[in-house]
């Protein structure tokens with residue numbers, strides 16, 4: 574079995590002291606490739622450097638998360654554009670809209686999101702997208718640019734059935750995290766995930782966040798890691814009522830196709 578984690582924030586400080594062990598543990602759990610998420614200029618640069626150092630194990634994204642959209646000035650975005658056009662960066666993002674906490678103003682988020690949409694169409698790479706409590710604005714902009722984009726993933730999908738159908742109608746891929754393992758807030762996601770055609774499904778940990786709640790023994794530090802992707806895989810397989818191997822094969826092929834991974 575071979576698995577690809579399409580979203581892990583391994584440039585996060587919580588991995589600073591044991592990064593190589595985390596990667597070893599992931600390999601032992603059949604994770605053959607981990608995409609490193611860039612969420613601002615610093616993490617996008619770091620993720621690209623880690624990918625350049627080990628391209629068979631890592632590739633990266635470059636962008637500004639909606640939380641920090643207000644810090645996405647011209648100089649920083651020029652660097653994101655340079656990274657996105659280059660090697661090892663396989664998607665533009667993380668970008669999108671998050672009205673759940675509004676750490677950046679709505680208008681700053683909308684401006685930054687639109688710049689990333691334009692960039693992705695310029696460099697002809699897929700998008701790595703985040704949407705929380707912002708479906709209407711997010712969908713409107715995505716639909717407006719869709720013809721110019723080669724594709725993308727709505728990562729860490731947690732919205733409802735109507736939003737899911739909208740994204741599938743735009744032929745987007747859908748990323749499912751350990752949110753689906755949550756026996757309380759994950760119930761709706763468990764119900765609607767099998768509506769995602771198997772050729773549009775991706776799985777991810779979003780480490781160090783979203784530790785799956787169905788783990789047998791939970792780590793004391795509550796840190797999520799790529800090796801726990803297996804728990805996401807098993808829950809997703811249960812929802813589709815297929816074997817984990819079926820989901821592993823489909824999601825690995827999908828990641829390779831969407832992000833043009835060759836390793």
Ligand SMILES: [Zn+2]
Nearest residue numbers: 667703728729
């Ligand atoms: Zn996200």
